[in-house]
Amino acid sequence: MSSLKKSKLSASAVRDYFSFPLVTAAFFIITFMSSHDMLNKRMQGLLVPVCCYIVMALSLNLTVGIMGELSLGHAGFMSLGAFTGVVVSQSLIDSVPNDILRLVIAIVAGALIAAVGGFLIGLPVLRLRGDYLAIVTLAFGEIIMDIVNCLIVGHDKNGLHIIFNFKGEKTVADLNLAENGTAIIKGAQGAVGTKTIATFTAGFLIIMLTLFLVLSFIRSRTGRAVLAIRDNRIAAESMGVNVMKYKMIAFVLSTTLAGMAGALYGLNFNMISADKFNFNTSILVLVFVVLGGLGNMLGSIIAATVLYILPEALRGLADYRMLMYAIVLILVMLATNNPKVRNLFVKILPKRKSKEGAQ
Amino acid sequence: MEFLSYLISGLSLGSVYAIIALGYTMVYGIAKMLNFAHGDVIMVGGYVSYIAMARAGLPGWLSVIIAMAVCTLLGVVIEGLAYRPLRSATSLAVLITAIGVSYFLQNAALLIWGANFKTYPSLISGTLKLSLGEDRQLSIPYVAMLTVVVCILIMVGLTLFTSKTKMGKAMRACSEDKGAAQLMGINVNKTISVTFAIGSALAAVAGVLLCSSFPTLKPTTGSMPGIKAFTAAVFGGIGSIPGAFLGGLLLGIIESFAKAYISTQLANTIVFAVLIVVLLVRPAGLLGKYVPEKV
Numbered sequence: 001m002s003s004l005k006k007s008k009l010s011a012s013a014v015r016d017y018f019s020f021p022l023v024t025a026a027f028f029i030i031t032f033m034s035s036h037d038m039l040n041k042r043m044q045g046l047l048v049p050v051c052c053y054i055v056m057a058l059s060l061n062l063t064v065g066i067m068g069e070l071s072l073g074h075a076g077f078m079s080l081g082a083f084t085g086v087v088v089s090q091s092l093i094d095s096v097p098n099d100i101l102r103l104v105i106a107i108v109a110g111a112l113i114a115a116v117g118g119f120l121i122g123l124p125v126l127r128l129r130g131d132y133l134a135i136v137t138l139a140f141g142e143i144i145m146d147i148v149n150c151l152i153v154g155h156d157k158n159g160l161h162i163i164f165n166f167k168g169e170k171t172v173a174d175l176n177l178a179e180n181g182t183a184i185i186k187g188a189q190g191a192v193g194t195k196t197i198a199t200f201t202a203g204f205l206i207i208m209l210t211l212f213l214v215l216s217f218i219r220s221r222t223g224r225a226v227l228a229i230r231d232n233r234i235a236a237e238s239m240g241v242n243v244m245k246y247k248m249i250a251f252v253l254s255t256t257l258a259g260m261a262g263a264l265y266g267l268n269f270n271m272i273s274a275d276k277f278n279f280n281t282s283i284l285v286l287v288f289v290v291l292g293g294l295g296n297m298l299g300s301i302i303a304a305t306v307l308y309i310l311p312e313a314l315r316g317l318a319d320y321r322m323l324m325y326a327i328v329l330i331l332v333m334l335a336t337n338n339p340k341v342r343n344l345f346v347k348i349l350p351k352r353k354s355k356e357g358a359q
Numbered sequence: 360m361e362f363l364s365y366l367i368s369g370l371s372l373g374s375v376y377a378i379i380a381l382g383y384t385m386v387y388g389i390a391k392m393l394n395f396a397h398g399d400v401i402m403v404g405g406y407v408s409y410i411a412m413a414r415a416g417l418p419g420w421l422s423v424i425i426a427m428a429v430c431t432l433l434g435v436v437i438e439g440l441a442y443r444p445l446r447s448a449t450s451l452a453v454l455i456t457a458i459g460v461s462y463f464l465q466n467a468a469l470l471i472w473g474a475n476f477k478t479y480p481s482l483i484s485g486t487l488k489l490s491l492g493e494d495r496q497l498s499i500p501y502v503a504m505l506t507v508v509v510c511i512l513i514m515v516g517l518t519l520f521t522s523k524t525k526m527g528k529a530m531r532a533c534s535e536d537k538g539a540a541q542l543m544g545i546n547v548n549k550t551i552s553v554t555f556a557i558g559s560a561l562a563a564v565a566g567v568l569l570c571s572s573f574p575t576l577k578p579t580t581g582s583m584p585g586i587k588a589f590t591a592a593v594f595g596g597i598g599s600i601p602g603a604f605l606g607g608l609l610l611g612i613i614e615s616f617a618k619a620y621i622s623t624q625l626a627n628t629i630v631f632a633v634l635i636v637v638l639l640v641r642p643a644g645l646l647g648k649y650v651p652e653k654v
Binding site (some may be wrong): 064070124127128129131132134135136138139140142143146147149150165166167279283286287290291294319320322323325326327329330333334336337338339340 | 387393441444445447448449451452454455456458459460462463465466467469470582586589590593597621622623624625627628631632634635638639642643644
């Protein structure tokens, strides 16, 4: 078993580190294409969101693939990051005129708030197991969406004004903004009038940073502890691994990355509402992770890219595109998980046998 | 008086959740899978009965039977085509397939019936007005009463079915241990199909009752009630039939009171917050069996 594991580890290491040159190459090719007008406007508009969803997929893969717990509310952390990022960026618009610096500050702020959120939510959530953990993450995702929907935030020379519109009777006027003040988040309407400062280069850099963090995490002492907990919690616990602590570290790292992705995403649109980050978005990212392969970071990147662009590419089919998407999804799951089909693959490709068995 | 009317609307909503949750919990108990497409079967049930009533002009009771028949068939077909080939796959793979089925049903409904919402003609209209003393009047919609009665009947029926009949016992055996059940001569695949059939028929009933109380029908009608009912099933202890019933009712009442007394915007938040607290105190839900791990 140990020799098998060793060979698997090195194979997966090669695959994982291959992601860096692949992403870099893709970035330069796409930058070249877009500077030579080879991408249409719709594709240009997809670049930053694709980057954000790749980061989301990597981050969720840390929770689902490495930690082994199903999370159905990951979009909630993206939402925290997005709205924090938008508020920070919009309120610093005068004091930090440099777009790049402001973007960095906004992303860091988004990541921090998502980390705090992840910690607070992790405290109760990580005590549960299996489907119960899944349903509680779903619940938190919905709670975050509801609370952001009630949020009204404005900024003027006196600083930030925040009110919660819990009864549905407050409006932007209740902020009592001074002259020249601007409303940043208008309750259920979401953030409006955001200055879009997200760039494809920033997206690329965030993917690289995420890859670096996730891959070094997996191969660190902490990461090995998390993997041990995933493979056999009881054995790990009896070896002295503090389950709660290590799970918490992995979960907070995962939510921090989701917050970064969210901040970039929020600053890519001049209006965005909390409903964008609903249950369906969490599921979308989960689909990327599962189709890319649990624990397989390169797989997540490819799945996120292909599946995010697929509905756009299928636009020619008009109304049938989401139907096609659903059918493709079901067929892929059947093809990759049905033992009969898998055995067929094993027979055709004898070399892949050990890999298929290990996954 | 307001309190009572909120309680009644909560009971009625909770009964719908309970009926959906019963379907969820039965399927979970036996197939150990989260059937995310369940909410969309509700939507299909709603549309079929709408077509039968509003377009074909059939009477209400007949439309319910047609909806149940269509949904039962749909449930069995979905199970056979999408879930059965994945019997030995990981639960995550089955979950993603269920999500695929859910997308499929929603988009198929979008293509067939269009994106515009339909106004559902209520199964029975009118309200029962009870006067309690001077100028205090309590009005109970007949639909609410019907919903609660149907829910109780279904719950009693299912309990009897699972405890007394041969098929019910087979279901319980399969949910305990599929391998052992098969060795005892139980046809596991057939049992699971029957479970899906019952669950889907219940979803059709729930769809009709849901649309009778909240008459907007669109392709995503089933999603949110589906999620809430799933929450209710977990709340009561997933896999347990009385648990789903209790969880559904409590969830409906909490939601109704939260809307009335605290905040309309935060009703879902409060429902989910209660769920989280319950799971922290009782990790297997209200009536769920806590199974200690064996090492």
